[in-house]
Amino acid sequence: MLDRLRNEAINNNSNVKIKQAIAVKHTITRLYYEQTLSNLDLGRQLFMTPPSVTSILNSLIKEGIVEMKGRGYSNGGRKPMLYGLVPDFGYILSIDMDQYYTKMAIFNMHNINVTPIKTFHLRLNNERSTFDILVSEIHSLIEISTIDTSKILGIGLSMPGFVNTQLGVNFTFLNFGNEKPFRTLIEEEFGMPVFIENDASVLAIAENKFGLAKGVKNALVLKMSWGVGLGLILNGHLYRGHAGLAGEFSHIPIVDSEIICSCGKQGCLETETSALVVAKLAKEGIRNGKISSLQGMVNDDLDKIEAEMVVKAANMGDQYSVQILSIIGYKLGKGIAILMHLFNPELIVLGGNMAKANQFLTIPIQQALNKYCIPLIQENTRIVVSKLDENGGLLGAVAMVFDNIFVEKVK
Amino acid sequence: MLDRLRNEAINNNSNVKIKQAIAVKHTITRLYYEQTLSNLDLGRQLFMTPPSVTSILNSLIKEGIVEMKGRGYSNGGRKPMLYGLVPDFGYILSIDMDQYYTKMAIFNMHNINVTPIKTFHLRLNNERSTFDILVSEIHSLIEISTIDTSKILGIGLSMPGFVNTQLGVNFTFLNFGNEKPFRTLIEEEFGMPVFIENDASVLAIAENKFGLAKGVKNALVLKMSWGVGLGLILNGHLYRGHAGLAGEFSHIPIVDSEIICSCGKQGCLETETSALVVAKLAKEGIRNGKISSLQGMVNDDLDKIEAEMVVKAANMGDQYSVQILSIIGYKLGKGIAILMHLFNPELIVLGGNMAKANQFLTIPIQQALNKYCIPLIQENTRIVVSKLDENGGLLGAVAMVFDNIFVEKVK
DNA sequence: AATTACTTTTAAAATTATTTTAAAAACTTT
DNA sequence: AAAGTTTTTAAAATAATTTTAAAAGTAATT
Structure with a gap:
């Protein structure tokens, strides 16, 4: 069977x-x-x-x-x-990668991890050695789990970058020229079905299956971390677009500035709203004389300031951090206004590690919406902060594998 | 049966x-x-x-x-x-309304109109008398057709404005306070199912069923006329959003200007790209000394200049008209770049009466895309000019009724 | 505590739908 | 004209589903 x-x-x-x-x-x-x-x-x-x-x-x-x-x-x-x-009639191996760290664990059919969640440093790039490390980590996870390979239904991989799920290719990372697609390489290595998906899309699946967007027909999920990823649940299904590239919210051209984005273009939203920008703004401001408790947090070594610290500082009452988040939030809000006009979603879920900023982002976002959104559209959309913990991505990847096997196949 | x-x-x-x-x-x-x-x-x-x-x-x-x-x-x-x-086993009554004119005809099951296509002036607003005229025109159409009412499967209405298909309400036009929804009023009048839909969505259906987007899974259809409407075919189905308001491309905030849009906000795309703007630019330019064959077309009565004339003049070689369309096209292109990043469509169809400008719009649009679009996304999208004639809306409304009865019901 | 009423579950019979099989019909190519 | 294809139909065989009816289990009521 x-x-x-x-x-x-x-x-x-x-x-x-x-x-x-x-x-x-x-x-x-x-x-x-x-x-x-x-x-x-x-x-x-x-x-x-x-x-x-x-x-x-x-x-x-x-x-x-x-x-x-x-x-x-x-x-x-x-x-x-x-x-x-039966919880152990089958297992799913779930992997959640970001630019710097990779998490993985094996889950049973009750969505409970039967191995510890293993986290390790892995810098995503296009080098074969990175792939080799990933493979050996998967091997060792399976080994310590003592689960028979034949009982693992498949592997789910959540990755940043331009992912084409159907082709099984990530154009941005772990892309080694013209040979077999990334997914095929893993499939041949482990002899089981493998599914890869963009990290924001995986988060959208997680929210749609287990989070605040559970059962919601039309929901947008923002993954606010290094960039701003967008996962789309439309008409009840994940929307990937023609080549799997839908939801590139980070790079829509709506900013009037000279800054060149990582993608090579000018005017991307990402140049004004990502976690990187938060850290940059904080550093610049303090260097120009702003007072902030961030200084103490890094013992005046400003280079060590990271976006997550700004969020933490704001939550502890640091006014300058609040101000930075407010600026970012307002700009993000203008972008969200565009999304709301185009998608008219029922729900927008703010996720990713920046979402911990909570009201420091949601309030300026709402302010921007008040200005930039047609009232009729604004009235019909709720904006909430995700309640999934940092393992949401793993859960989403599990559900993705399940759906590919039991519900609707992509490949 | x-x-x-x-x-x-x-x-x-x-x-x-x-x-x-x-x-x-x-x-x-x-x-x-x-x-x-x-x-x-x-x-x-x-x-x-x-x-x-x-x-x-x-x-x-x-x-x-x-x-x-x-x-x-x-x-x-x-x-x-x-x-x-059997072509006459049933009929569908199709109505295509714009702000000034309404077209209607009855179609058989071969999508051929069995009455002439009747066009009459009808200014869309929220007055009861407008509704009454519409009703009496429908009555007279049915009468001259000599078709038995029981053989008409339903009425399909394509209208501009904020349309909620499920509720059967158009919030912008023919909305008479708190009584029954517009659709119900028509249904009770004629005793048959009625379906209303936003005009850009209807055009998207038309393109998806009979036009260049036939069978395309992910397509965007732009209706360029008074404003710029956007109809969305996503995952093979019309996408309406939570309250039927998706695709409000006209009012996304991406323009840095002081002009107040008809919707009351600042910065809407519509303030820089609609047919109204084309006419306005032409008038202003000529008043400021630009030379154009448009002057001759209106016998120097500049107030008579309309967008369609600019398109015509451009097609006849008028350089100033070409220039105006180029400016509009470039700005529209920037907006389309946003759409491409968010939807990653396979195909974008340019429709509406402004689409006759053809290469005078498509070339500046492509220029804008070259600047504002991530190459990987641009490579995966074709942009074409609609081949449906001016009755595309009527055809789309027919297909909408058919689908509601035989495929998937909305209400 | 016994009865009543109600819901869930199962087993067998009856019905219905679908597929298989085989043959016939209609046509093209050799 | 014969051989080979494809479509179509009819009848038989098979398989699935529903209906029916009875049994089992539980809560509320008397």
């Missing part, structure tokens, strides 16, 4: 078998996302009668994929039997 | 009946969009075996919905029987 699902060999089978396979996948998916469901619950969701659901559940129980989870609530009548996934 | 489809009373029926109904709708939809298909073609598209398709087709033939259309091509073997919709 597992092999069948993993290799997806439903090729020249009959239509009926395809439909049955779909029903089975639906069942597993519902149980994965809602933990436990009764026979009737499943029937309602999948348009099946109780006997049909029973037959699917029984075969899944026989195969060790589903188990009974005790009885649920009833308001007068027999209590329904609840069914759930 | 028709009544069943129109009233969609598939409520407490069994799952099997629902699935059958879906197969029937799918069949009708494929025949609608592809004119004729063989038994095997349909089977391939709908995952059904020949006997299953036969039984559906036979019942549809018996009900007068489908008919045989002769035999198709075969490269060695029996020629397949082609099936198509």
Whole structure:
């Protein structure tokens, strides 16, 4: 069964078998996302009668994929039997990379990590040695987990950069010329399906499945860290665009300045709103005589100032830090106004490590929206700060793998 | 059958009946969009075996919905029987409104108008009398068509303004306070389903079904006329946003100027790129001494200059008009660069009456993209000028009604 | 504590739908 | 004209789903 699902060999089978396979996948998916469901619950969701659901559940129980989870609530009548996934019928290996650090862990079908979350320094670039380190770290993670490779459903990789999920290529990082796509290299190394996705998109998946945007049809998720990434949930699905490059919010040309962006262009939003800019503004300001508790935090070695410190200082009452965040927030708000006019989302989730600035960003953002947004559009959109912790990316990558195997395939 | 489809009373029926109904709708939809298909073609598209398709087709033939259309091509073997919709099994009444003129006609199931296309002056506003005129014009159209009301599947309305399709409300026009939504008023008047949609979205549907964006998964359609409307086809479907307000490209804040936009804000793209601005620039320039053949076209009565004349003059070689369009195009291009970064579309279609400016707009747009767009994104997007004629809106509204009845319901 | 009413679950029968099989029909190519 | 293809249909076989009815389990009521 597992092999069948993993290799997806439903090729020249009959239509009926395809439909049955779909029903089975639906069942597993519902149980994965809602933990436990009764026979009737499943029937309602999948348009099946109780006997049909029973037959699917029984075969899944026989195969060790589903188990009974005790009885649920009833308001007068027999209590329904609840069914759930057997937590270790399969595992997903999740990897969350940023420019400097990589995190990874193996998760079971209850979304619980069965290995510790392993973090290590890894500078993302296009060198083969970086790839080799990544591979050996994955190998060692699998080894210490003592999980049989055949039980790992797939590997999910969240990465910054221009990622084309379908091709399995990251054009920005770990791109070694014209040979096989990055994803294929990993797939051949480990003999299991691999899915890569842009980090902001993964965060959007995480919010849409487990966070504040759970079940929301149209949501934008901003990942505010080195740059500003944008993940899009539109019509209930992740939106990737034609070549997987949608959501390049960081580089929309809306700034009137001479600064050249890392992408080579002028006028990118990123030149005025990223974490790098926060740190830069703080350094410059203090050098020009501004008073701030940041000085003390770095023992007057201003080069050590980082954006996260500014956020921390603001949260501790440092007025100059508040002021910097306010400037950044207002500029970001102007960018968000553009997003709201184009996407008219129900919800915007602010995520990434800069989101800890909370009201120091949200208030100036709202001020900018008051100025730049058509009221009718503004009224229809809520802006919230993510409640997912720093492992949101890992969770999102897990869900991404699950969806690729059980819901809708990209590749 | 028709009544069943129109009233969609598939409520407490069994799952099997629902699935059958879906197969029937799918069949009708494929025949609608592809004119004729063989038994095997349909089977391939709908995952059904020949006997299953036969039984559906036979019942549809018996009900007068489908008919045989002769035999198709075969490269060695029996020629397949082609099936198509009976053109007059149902009709759709389509209305395309802009700020000043309204067009309407009744179309059969082959997308051919069975009445002449009727155009009349109607200034869009929020007065009840405007509504009354619209209603009486629809009545008279139905009357001269001599079509039985029960054979009209529905009415499709394309309108400028902030349209919420689900609620059936246009917040900008024909909005009479707190009573019933506009759509309901029309529905009650004519006793048939009514669907309203923003004009740019309708144009996007038209391009996606019949135009250059046919079958394209991710396409943006710009309607360049009084303002600049944006219709979005994302993941193969029209994207409306949470409250139906997505695509407000006209009012994104990216301009540094003091001009107050019609929406009340400053800095809207519309203040620098709409047809109104084209006319304004032309008038101002000529008053300040620019030489142009436009002067002759209006007998020196500069107030009569309209954007369409500038386009015409440019097409006839007038250098000043070319220059104006070039300025507008470049600014529009900067806005399009933003769209490309956010949506990463496969295709951008330039439509609306200003699209006749063709290369006078596309060349400066490309210049702007060269400057403002990340090459990787630019490489993946084609920009083309619409080939639909001035009745594209009517066609789009027809397809919108069809899709609402046979494919996916919005309301 | 027993009864009633209600919900969930299962098993068997009945129904219905789909696929398979095989043959016939229609056509092209050799 | 014969051989080979493709489409189409009809009948038989198979498989799935629903219906029906009964059983099991629980809460509320008497």
